[in-house]
Amino acid sequence: MDKYKIKISNLDYNFNSDELDFETTKELSAIDEEIIGQNRAASSLDFGMRVNKKGYNIFMAGESGTGKSTYAENMAEEKAAEMDQPKDILYVFNFSEPEIPRVMRVPAGMGNELKNDMDKIVEELQEEIPRAFEGEEYEKERKEILNEYQPKSNKLMQEFESSAKERGFLLQNTSQGLVPVPIDEDGEPISREDFQEMDEDKKEEIRNESQKIQNEISQVMREIRSIKEKAQDELSALEKKIGISIVQPIICHLKNQYEDCEEIVDYLEEVQEDIVDNIDRFRNENDKKQQNPFMAMQQDDDGSFFVRYQINIFVNNNKTEGAPVIYEKNPTYYNLFGKIEGKSQFGTITTNFTMIKSGSLHQANGGFLVVHAKDLLTSPFCWDTLKRALINQEITVENIGEQYRSVPIITLKPEAVELDLKIIMIGSPYIYYLLYNYDEEFSELFKIKADFDTEMKRNKENISKFADFISSVINRAELKEFSAEAVAEMINFSSRLTGDREKLSTKFNEIIEILFESDVWADSYDEEVVSASSVKKAIDEKEMRSNLLEEKIQEQIDRDHLLLDVSGQEVGQINGLSVYQAGNYSFGRPARITARSYLGKEGVINIEREAKMSGRIHSKGVMILTGYLGGKYAQDAPLSLTASIAFEQSYGGVDGDSATCAEVVALLSSLSATPIRQDIAITGSMNQKGVVQPIGGVNEKIEGFFKVCKSKGLTGEQGVIIPKRNLDNLMLDQEVIEAVDQGKFNLYSIEKIDQALEIMLDTEAEKIHTAVKEKLAEYAEFDTEDYDEENKTNSDNSENEDN
Template structure:
């Protein structure tokens, strides 16, 4: 069996301090690279950042803690510095369709300035315009207009009154308007009695004249109204002329300031025209504001009116350096796509274009938006709205669910903003493939995939980068410097995280945790630099905080509540090895596996499967075991066997195929009657041809069995069998390495099941196979004899039945 033992030289994976060419991290420079060990992802991102075509958004796929978020920000900032600053986005009042708010783009930083300037001139005009209408020039011109048109009206009315009087009527104002009233010889209104005393002819004549004059009144009033309208038009023209004389110089001054922006000039022209058209609003502002002060509950309608001259600086890029980079950590609908706010006023909700608020998508326009896929998909409407925006390359601000209402509650319809940005989405590979397979638009929108690996080669180059990374963390967080020994311990810890001595972990969040904690333990010890012992202390203490379940399991083993033997031999019983997961902590423990065999045709019964406690992979392993038995022993006669396999005292379910070798050994032991060594545990998968395959968690499994043996007493014969292909995964603790070195604990590697049998059953594999074959042949013979007896009895029964039927027939005849 010594030929299967792992030599001590193959166990020590520790990185030697002497291999480092520095004594402490003080001699190192913080790493220049933004990411370590992710060359594939870095190339993908670099290419994706350069492609400025539709659909070339980026999905960064990888496990948590590999530095995706940090790298996304860094590379986006780096690329944005090479790009131009985008324009400010403004929402302004639409003077032609008030509900359709207009978008206006101006040079970055100009929006806030224009907003302030416009607010100032509106306040200035509120004072200057009323003052202009208080001057003598306005009064003089107004009087001239009135003096020109008033005599015309008076003359027409006087001439008409005289004409009516000649015909025996006077004009009288009533609630129904101007009406003709007949008069007597003295010019007084004719009384009803006098009118009734007249003969019919005179009364009829008066009625005819009255109707005639009434018809003339309408004509006269139209002439007077026309004169008044002409006067009013001239007065309005005068007011506009006076208003323009005040407004135009102020607007012109503003136009000079923004002369290089054609869009601002056009907008200011519209503002000027609208102010002149609504000059009365400015003339009456002071009087109305005073009257409103006595009516505090009155709605400020004029205040609402002057909102039209405000500017909503929707996106302000005045302080942006290069292209914007927005990392949205809470991608709710409103945070991403903006919203239209409303204000409560006397029980009603009102809104206007100044209440339109931007979202991350707007602020990132012209640059980069970074968002986590899981958070995005978790929020209703967000994914579909984002896709629509990227496909249409524009985004409209509308409140959530507004498009699904039969009657909209928000009447404001802001103009859509053109969208030109690159979305960097961060998520797990599972989410990526889920979207890729079930959302046909995803592959068209996210053409660049950047895969982040959790490991990198443990090469000299990467070890140097790893040390530089630790140095950069030390500088960034201002903690104690690490000695070369501490760096070597961190390298070992990183490899242990990967489960492969030839790899280093890229889960830098876990590495940073140990850096921080080692610094604390160093501080507590009063040391100036972090040494290897404090790194190991940090690792041990972190495990201690998480290993309560492991201690409880060990306590059950120590008290013989969980039955395990670590010495002697037993038929059909073996110590397998399993891994338990407790949050972020993983530990291994042995598990007793038993097998019972007997005559039958049911084959191998997986008790866990029958009890619905077996995972799919474990069930597959048992089926592979059945295939191995059939291929090995049932070539010349049928496999007449019923066997049951069980993980004893397993109450939480079993999964994985790493117990396949153990189950085969237990079965063959039961069939051959040869005892299995209980002082050796085994882990390993197996295919149908008996080849042992590598498994996961090899270090935890070995350490778990070693702790049990240590607790029950090391005999020097105990050990663990692992697949040979797992040799590079061995990164065991110093206590186990010392035990192997002192020959009080053994480790074996195997490549096929025959080697396992030789170690576990202590006999040559051929001897074991022969014993098993003899037992199976015996079962087959018994099965054949039993089948023959059953057939003979059945034949005799059939003959007797036939004879009885013939006797009955004779009796009838």
Template sequence: MSIEHLRLDPQALTWHCDPNQFEFETTRELPPLEGTIGQDRALTAIDFGLGIKDSGFNIFILGEPGTGRSSSIKKILNSRSKGQPVPDDWCYVHDFEDGTRPDYIRLPAGKGQELKKDVDRLVERLTEEIPKVFESKEYEEQKNKISSEHQEKHKALFQELEHQAEEKGFMLQRTVSGLVLVPVKEGHPLSQEEYEELSDQEKAELDERGTALQNNLNDTLREVRKLEEQARRETAEMEKEVVNYGMEPLFEELEKKYADQERVLEHFKNCKKDILGRIEELRPNKGPQIALPGMKMPEQGPSFERYLVNLFVDNHQLEGAPVVYEANPTYFNLFGRVEHVIQMGNASTNFTMIKPGALHRANGGYLILDCREVLINLFSYEALKRCIRNKEVKIEDMTEQFRFLATVTLKPRPVPLSCKIILIGTPLLYYLLFQYDPDFRKFFKVKADFDRMMRNTWENTQQYALFIGAKCTDEDLLHFDRQAVARTIEHSARLSEDQGKFSSCFLEIANLIREAAHYAEKEGCDRVGSKHVDLAIEARVYRCNKIEEKIQELIEDGTLLVDTEGEMTGQINGLSVYQLGDYSFGKPSRLTVRTYLGKGSMVNIEREAKLSGPIHDKGVMILTGFFGERFAQDKPLALSASICFEQSYTGVEGDSASCAELYALLSSLADVPIKQGIAVTGSVNQHGKVQPIGGVNEKIEGYYAVCKVKGLTGEQGVIIPRSNLKSLMLDRDVREAVEKGDFYIWAVETVDEGIEILTGMPAGERDSDGKWPESTINQKVDQRLLKMAETLHKFGKGDEKNG
């Protein structure tokens, strides 16, 4: 079988973006970018989620960071919200019945601010006018009139009582304990001695008259108390009339203005009722103040603060529905709080200290939250679900449950909620919540999935150019010429590891745009060219590849053993990828295999040393299936083998080395050497089919760098799976080496194709009798395994005889 057709042409090693397809000289000529690039599925889901009114159809936007999740939803909502009605204002007012349950007033947008200003002025005037009522001449006259009338009545009652007492020989005498009836004889009070000298009949008559007079005295005192109570009532009624007369004009104008707002009128009615019930408190206090050193005393005088209005949410400046992004979704930032003031060591609060949260500000519109931030803040996620479930926002002090003593605080009445909530997170968070939180699927029924890649189409290429132009315009950067745009798009295809796809990670692309513009500006150019994009890419690699260079140095000086020339049996160069944060690179690793007599087991030394991951272990176990299917149909598999990555001191994961391991096994069994100048990557299945792997560009470039350092011989190269052809986006150095014939890349579909390239010997195919052709790899392996089986059988017979 010829292997020439497996060698790739230089044109297949990358995809070139034709700059001539662009009809502009620089991106300055391009119109603004509208919408989001390459996310049709996600945008359709968002449009559906925003259109449906049910409270459970909130949206979870999932995707990798940098794919435009946040910027896209903000742009969509800002555009969509402008055509929607502005939500109502919300105000909190004092609860005159309970005092701890402030109630809300809902007003059309802009009316809340008006009401607050009007009520502020009302309270100012009440503070001025009400105290004046008690200092007015009319008030004093009315009060004196009521007092005089009742004093006359008191006087008449006591005069009548005194007259009765005189007629019956008694007189009224005032003492410390009150009025006392004293008997009189010859114009002077009767002494005790004189009383004793009286006869029994005189004493009885005197006691009888005294008892009757005492009853009259008690009746008179009761009548006096009734008169005093009546005087107080009449005074109170008079004060209410006077205060009402003074305050009614202040309310009358506002009641006319807000005649269509029933809740506001109700509040005014409650205010007037409360004022009339607090007349004693509202009297001017002229008592002395005792100021302690270093302490400011509170102002004396009646307080009218409870009649104010707390403008809780003010939407008068909005031009549509609100769009709120809460970057720090703590419990209080989301659901509001009741603040306190410390005075003389005591914490006090009132309804004016109720502050809104993000949900209150977004009520009637949209709230955007980062899912991770919500989850790491205590209570936020559970409280958010309660709000969605109950369709209301309740302000609570969640720290109460951590206190030993419960404190009295305000509990404002919950505000009705009508808000579309958008969570943004990674796919991992979405699927974890969907799996483990039953409520999540009830309240976030719309999934908008942002893809990390988009198709390589003409339309998306033009959209990419618009994105570059928009970024340059928005950030006042130098604009790109068409060659620079094409080079940037090629780099995007490289990031996606697919010639037919572009990367949707616009964070990376935006950084590349900024860096390329920086280098162009540094050179004094008026535009960004393709060389500046290349320079930005190279500079980024240089900033990140210190460890890669250290490993290259170790290979160059022979510390890490990698052969790029000659032949060796049971030894091959496998290729692996190191991922170090934002940078990845390929590195060749020597892989050795030793085969010996056994019972069909593969000893993975990495696994025995606890350095192998489950996927790599699976790849090794697949090799047993391959040998069983191909070579153990007519004989037992009397093979044992040990597989090892030489000079590997860290964990090994992935199945991309399974092809290399299989080639080394075949080489060891057939006793046919492998060309050490050829490195291998790819996974294999039990049928010997070569499967695609990741990081193919980094692997090829990493091995080429090693060969270049150790010396190119014209016989070196890399074998890759044919299914990875679409992933090739190799750099210029590798492509030029392939064009010159200094380096080769082969693409294979089966293990047989790969072993022919590595050994130069045909693999061989079974004939109709199931035999392998002579002098082929498979025939040599089959013969070796047959001898192993016969040898094991002989050893088994020997053991039986000895037994």
């Protein structure tokens, strides 16, 4: 068996601090903007940044803590610094369709200038226009117009009144308008009594004449109205002329100021036309405020008529250097896509174009938006809206759920904003493949995948970068400097995280936690420079805070509540090894596996599967075991066997195939009646041909059995069998290594199941196989006799029936 023992030289994985070319991290340079060990992801991200085509958004896939978010932000900012500064995005009043506010894009910083200038000219016009209409020149021209048209209407009315009087009628104003009233010879209106006393011919004559005059009144009033309309037109033309004389120079000055921006010039022309068309608003605004202060207050609160001349700076890029980089940490619908706000006033809710607010998608326009996939997908309406925006390359601000409001907001439909940005979405590989397989549009919108690995090679280059990374964390977090020995201990810890001595972990979050905690322990030891012992203490204490479940299980073993032998021999009973996961902490513990074999044809029964406590992988492992038995022992005769395999005192689910080797050994022990050593535990997967395959959690499993043996007393005979292909994964606790070195504990590596049989059963494998074949032949013989007896009984029954 010694030939299968693992040499102590194969267990040393500790990094020697002498290989580092510094004494403390103070001598190192920080790498804040670089990420280490992610060449594939860095190359993908760099390529994605350079492709400026539709659909080339980036999905950064990887486990949490691998530095995706930090690297994405740094890369985006680096690329954005080389790009052009995007324009400001403004919303302005649409004079032709007020419910559809217009979008304007102007050079960065010009939005603020235009807003201030528009506020100034409106204020100026509110003073200048009323003053112009109070001047002598306006009053003079106004009187001239009135003097020209008033006599015409007066003369027309006087002539008509004279004509009516000559015909015996007087024109009188009533609530129904101007009506003819008959008069007598003295020019006095005829009373009703006098009219009744007249003969019928006279009455009829007066009635007919009155009707004619009534018809003529309508004609005269139309002529007078026409004269007044002409006068009003001339007055309006006069007011417009005066308005233009005041507005045009001011607007013209602004147009000259913004002549390089055609969009602003066109807008100013519309403003000028609208102000002239609404000149009365500027003339009468002060009068309205004086006449009805309450109404003036209401107008000021909800945005008076003059709000239409304001500028809504929707996205202000005045202070943006290069392209914008927005990291949206709370991607709700409104945070991403903006909203139209409302104002409650006098029991109603109102809004206008100045209350249109931008979202991070608008703010990132022309640059980059970094967002986490999980947050985005769990926020209602966000994913579908984002896809629609990327497909159409435009985004419209619209509120959601307006139909559910008890008081609806006045509807605005702002013009859509053209969208030109790159989305960097961060998420797990699971989310990526979920979207890729079930959302047909995802692959068209996110053509670049940047895969972040959880490990990197433990070579000289990466070790140097790893040390530089530690230095950058120390500088950023203002920690104590680390000694070379402490850095070496951190390198060992990083390898331990990967479960591979040839690798370093890229789960930098967990590494940073140990750096922080080591700094605290160094303080308690009054160390000026963090030592290796402080790092070890931080690691041990972190483990202690999480290993309550491990201690409880150990306590159950110590009190013999969980039955487990670490000495002696038993038939059909073996110590397998399991890994328990408690949050971010995993540990190994032995598990008793038993096998019983007896006559029958049911084959191997997996008790866990029958009790519905077996996972799919464990069930597969038992089926592989059955395949091995058939291939090994049933080439010449059918396999006549019933056997049951169980994890004893297991009350939770069982999964994984790392117990396959243990189950085979236990079953062959039961069949051959050969006892198994209880002082050795085994872990390993196996294929149908008996080849042992590597498993996970090898360090935790070995350490778990070692702790049990230590608590019950080390004998020097105890040990663990592991697959030979797991040798590179051995990064054991120093206590275990020392125990192996001192001969108190043993480790074995195997490549085939026969080697496990020789170690565990302390017998040559061929002898075990021979004993098993004999037992199976015995079972088969009993099966044949039962079959012959059954056939004979059936034959006798048949003859009796014939008789």
